Amino acid sequence: MSEIATVTERFVGTRMSRIEDPRLLTGAGRYVDDIVRPGMGHAHFVRSPLPRARIRSIDTTGALALAGVRAVYTAADLNSEVHEARLPLDPPGPALPRPPLADDEVRFVGDPVVLIVADDRYIAEDAGELVFVDYEPLPPVVDYTAATDSEHLVHAGYPGNLAGQLSGRPAADLQPIFDAAAHVVRQRIFQQAYAPVPMETRGLIAEWAAAEQEMTVWASTQSPHGVRGFCARLLGIAEHRVRVIARDTGGGFGQKVAPQREDMCVMLAARKLGGALKWIEDRQESLMSAGMARHEHGDARMAFDTDGRILAADLRYVQNVGAYPASSPMTAGAVVGMLFPGPYRVPAATFDTRLVFSNTVGRVAYRGPWQFESVAREVLLDTAARQIGLDPAELRRRNMIRREDLPMTNPSGMPLADITPYETFEQALAMLDYDAFRGEQARARTAGRYLGVGTCTYLEPTTGGTPFHSTEGATIRIEPSGAVNVYVSGGSCGNSLETTVVQLTADALGVDAAQVHTIQGDTAVTPFGGGTGGSRSGSMTAGAVAVTAQILRDRILAIAAHRFGVPVEDVEFAGGRATVPGVPDTALTLAEIAEIAYYQPGSLPPGVTPGLEASGRHQVAAPMIWANATHLCTCEVDIDTGRVTLLRYIVSEDVGPMINPNVVEGQVFGGTVQGIGGALYEHLAYDDTGNPVTTTFMDYLLPTTTETPVIELGHIETPSPGPGGYKGVGEGGAIGATPAVINAVADALAPFGVEISRLPLSPAAIVDLIDNARNKATSS
Known part of the structure; x- marks a missing residue:
C-alpha cells in the first residue's frame, strides 16, 4: 500500500487563485433566480402586519379573480399536507412548532399567511393586495426578557414561553468560592438582534x-x-425521488443551513400544482422574515484571588428564539455556557441557559452561533482588570492556558488540545507594540483625545459536533482521458470549496491542479455530506478526499508496476506520471494508465478491477477540533459626537496548516467585518408594540470599506488531530471581532468610568453613556 503522505505537496499551502472568481466576477455565476423552467409559476407571500393576532377569516376571491393568478393557498390548503417537518439538526423528541402558513394565529410581523402563485412575480404581488385577512389583535410578547413572566403565551404548551433550558452544575456549589474570593466582578450585557x-x-x-x-x-x-x-420527509416520499441542486450561492452565514417555512410552502404547493414554482425573497422580506440572530443577554460573574487569578466563573444566559426558530437553538445555546471559561484556566464554572419565545422573527443560525460566550467573558475580563487595578493584557496573561497545561478538560467537560491561545495573544500584542500604544494613549488623553485598545481571545470548536456532521464523502472519477473529476456534497457559499477541493485532490493523487475539476451541490451525483456549517468544510473534505484518493493511487501504482514489470514499491507517481526512478524510458501518464484501466481490462494485474473510480467516506476521530485566535483593535472615540474610528485591527489566528492562505485570510476578513458591524452598526430593531423598524438598508446599517480599517493578520500553525492537521476557519472572525471592538471603546472611555452593557455602540448610545457617567460622577 502506498502512502499519500509521500506525495510532495505542490498546491496545498499555496496562494492559488480561486477557481470560482472568473465566473463570479464576470457575471457568469448561476444563482436560483437565473433558473427558468417550462411553465414555471411565481410565488408571493401575504404576510401579517401584526405581531400577534387571531385570524378570523381570509377572503381570497379578489386575488383568485385576477388574470394570471394560478392558485391561492392558505393554511387549510397546505398545513395538512405536511408529513414530517423535522430538520437535520433537530434533536430527538418533539420538534418546535413549524407550520408552513400561519393557521389560527399570526405570531410576528412578517408571518406568512397566504401563498399566491401567478404567471409572474408582479401579478402575484398585485394579487396580494386583493387578499383580505380579518385579524383580531392580541397582546404580543415583544420583550423577551419579560416573556417568562408574561400571562400571554407565544405558543400554547410552552409555559413561561420557555422553548428550552439547560444548566450546568448547581450554582450553589460555587457560592462558597465567590463568598471567599478577594475580588468578585459581575456584569450584565445585552446583545442586540441582527441578521x-x-x-x-x-x-x-x-x-x-x-x-x-x-x-x-x-x-x-x-x-x-x-x-x-x-423535502423527502416533508412530502412523505423516498429520498431517491428528491433531487436538490445548489449552484452558486451568494452567501449564507448560517441563515441557509436549514429550510424555513417559506421553503416548505413552495415544496408543498409545487406538488399540488404539478409543475415548477419559484420564490425569490426581496430585501424587505429578508430583513423582516428571514430570521435574526444574536438577540440575548447574560449575567456573568467571575471570582479572582488577590493576584487576579480566576477561581470560578458563572454565566446566566438568556436567548430570544423569536416565534419560529429555524432549527433547534438548544445546541448553540448549550455551547455558550460550556465555552464560557474560554482559553483560560478556570478551576470551577457553571452556567444556566434559557431559550425564550417572543412575537418577533425566529432565530436562525449565524456565523459562530455561540459567540456570546466570548462577548460576556472578554468584556467581563476588561471590567475586572479595571476594578482589580491590572492592565487587561496582564490579567489575561496570568490566566491564559499555556501549552504545558494541555491536554486538559475545561470545567464544563469539554476536552481541550492542540490550541495556542497564549501564542496568538502575544503575537497580536507584539504586532501592535502594545506598550508603545499605551504611551501614545496617555499622551493623547492629555491632548483631549480618547484612544482605546481591546482584545478578545477565544476557542472555536470545529468539525463533527452532531451526527449529521460527523462524516463526509467524496467520489473521484479519473476519466479515460486522464481528467480527474471530484464529486463532493458542496454547500459552497463564498468559502471557496471548489478551489479547496481541487488543491486537496491534486496533491492527494499526485496530479496537476489543471487536470482536476469538481462537481458539487447536486444530490443526484454527489455523495452525502452535511454541507457548510461549523467551520467543518476544510477538515472534513480533506479527510474524504484523502481516503478516496488513496484507493485510486493504489490502483494506479498497481497498474503501472504491472506494465513496468517491477514491484509496486519501486513505482513513483507524481505530476500525473508513473515512473521507476533510475530506470530510463519507464513512464506512463495518467491518461495512459486510464486507457489501460478502461479499455484493456485483460492486461490489468490480478485483483485490480477495471476503471478508475472510487468513493470514500471520512469519519471524525476526535469529538471536536479546536481553532483559536486573538483579535486586537484600537480606536478613537469622539466624546462630543460619539463617533468611533477604528485605527488598527489585528488578528492572530491558528487554524492549523492553511490549504490556501488567500481563502483563509478572506474568511477571517469577512467574519471580522461582520463582527465589527455587530458591535457598532447592525440592529434588527422592533418598537415596543412589536413592529420591525429596520426593514431597508436605509435603517439597517452595515459596515462598508469606509468604516473598516485594514485588517492585519498573523498566523500561528499547529496541527490538529484531523486530516492534514487542518482545523477550520469559517466562524472565527465573527466571534472575536465584536468583543474586541467593545473593549477598545470601553478602554477609550475608561477615564469617564463608563461600563458598556448594551449594543450596538451607536454614536447616540456612546454620548448617552458619557453623559450618564458624568452625571453620576457629579451627583456623587
Whole structure:
C-alpha cells in the first residue's frame, strides 16, 4: 500500500487563485433566480402586519379573480399536507412548532399567511393586495426578557414561553468560592438582534414531476443533502425521488443551513400544482422574515484571588428564539455556557441557559452561533482588570492556558488540545507594540483625545459536533482521458470549496491542479455530506478526499508496476506520471494508465478491477477540533459626537496548516467585518408594540470599506488531530471581532468610568453613556 503522505505537496499551502472568481466576477455565476423552467409559476407571500393576532377569516376571491393568478393557498390548503417537518439538526423528541402558513394565529410581523402563485412575480404581488385577512389583535410578547413572566403565551404548551433550558452544575456549589474570593466582578450585557444579510436573499424553485412522483429543487442553501432529506420527509416520499441542486450561492452565514417555512410552502404547493414554482425573497422580506440572530443577554460573574487569578466563573444566559426558530437553538445555546471559561484556566464554572419565545422573527443560525460566550467573558475580563487595578493584557496573561497545561478538560467537560491561545495573544500584542500604544494613549488623553485598545481571545470548536456532521464523502472519477473529476456534497457559499477541493485532490493523487475539476451541490451525483456549517468544510473534505484518493493511487501504482514489470514499491507517481526512478524510458501518464484501466481490462494485474473510480467516506476521530485566535483593535472615540474610528485591527489566528492562505485570510476578513458591524452598526430593531423598524438598508446599517480599517493578520500553525492537521476557519472572525471592538471603546472611555452593557455602540448610545457617567460622577 502506498502512502499519500509521500506525495510532495505542490498546491496545498499555496496562494492559488480561486477557481470560482472568473465566473463570479464576470457575471457568469448561476444563482436560483437565473433558473427558468417550462411553465414555471411565481410565488408571493401575504404576510401579517401584526405581531400577534387571531385570524378570523381570509377572503381570497379578489386575488383568485385576477388574470394570471394560478392558485391561492392558505393554511387549510397546505398545513395538512405536511408529513414530517423535522430538520437535520433537530434533536430527538418533539420538534418546535413549524407550520408552513400561519393557521389560527399570526405570531410576528412578517408571518406568512397566504401563498399566491401567478404567471409572474408582479401579478402575484398585485394579487396580494386583493387578499383580505380579518385579524383580531392580541397582546404580543415583544420583550423577551419579560416573556417568562408574561400571562400571554407565544405558543400554547410552552409555559413561561420557555422553548428550552439547560444548566450546568448547581450554582450553589460555587457560592462558597465567590463568598471567599478577594475580588468578585459581575456584569450584565445585552446583545442586540441582527441578521445574517447574505448578498443573495433566500430562494427556491421546486418542480414536481407527477408521472414519476419526483421533486427537483434548485435551492440557495448551505446543505443540499440536508434540503433533500427534509423535502423527502416533508412530502412523505423516498429520498431517491428528491433531487436538490445548489449552484452558486451568494452567501449564507448560517441563515441557509436549514429550510424555513417559506421553503416548505413552495415544496408543498409545487406538488399540488404539478409543475415548477419559484420564490425569490426581496430585501424587505429578508430583513423582516428571514430570521435574526444574536438577540440575548447574560449575567456573568467571575471570582479572582488577590493576584487576579480566576477561581470560578458563572454565566446566566438568556436567548430570544423569536416565534419560529429555524432549527433547534438548544445546541448553540448549550455551547455558550460550556465555552464560557474560554482559553483560560478556570478551576470551577457553571452556567444556566434559557431559550425564550417572543412575537418577533425566529432565530436562525449565524456565523459562530455561540459567540456570546466570548462577548460576556472578554468584556467581563476588561471590567475586572479595571476594578482589580491590572492592565487587561496582564490579567489575561496570568490566566491564559499555556501549552504545558494541555491536554486538559475545561470545567464544563469539554476536552481541550492542540490550541495556542497564549501564542496568538502575544503575537497580536507584539504586532501592535502594545506598550508603545499605551504611551501614545496617555499622551493623547492629555491632548483631549480618547484612544482605546481591546482584545478578545477565544476557542472555536470545529468539525463533527452532531451526527449529521460527523462524516463526509467524496467520489473521484479519473476519466479515460486522464481528467480527474471530484464529486463532493458542496454547500459552497463564498468559502471557496471548489478551489479547496481541487488543491486537496491534486496533491492527494499526485496530479496537476489543471487536470482536476469538481462537481458539487447536486444530490443526484454527489455523495452525502452535511454541507457548510461549523467551520467543518476544510477538515472534513480533506479527510474524504484523502481516503478516496488513496484507493485510486493504489490502483494506479498497481497498474503501472504491472506494465513496468517491477514491484509496486519501486513505482513513483507524481505530476500525473508513473515512473521507476533510475530506470530510463519507464513512464506512463495518467491518461495512459486510464486507457489501460478502461479499455484493456485483460492486461490489468490480478485483483485490480477495471476503471478508475472510487468513493470514500471520512469519519471524525476526535469529538471536536479546536481553532483559536486573538483579535486586537484600537480606536478613537469622539466624546462630543460619539463617533468611533477604528485605527488598527489585528488578528492572530491558528487554524492549523492553511490549504490556501488567500481563502483563509478572506474568511477571517469577512467574519471580522461582520463582527465589527455587530458591535457598532447592525440592529434588527422592533418598537415596543412589536413592529420591525429596520426593514431597508436605509435603517439597517452595515459596515462598508469606509468604516473598516485594514485588517492585519498573523498566523500561528499547529496541527490538529484531523486530516492534514487542518482545523477550520469559517466562524472565527465573527466571534472575536465584536468583543474586541467593545473593549477598545470601553478602554477609550475608561477615564469617564463608563461600563458598556448594551449594543450596538451607536454614536447616540456612546454620548448617552458619557453623559450618564458624568452625571453620576457629579451627583456623587
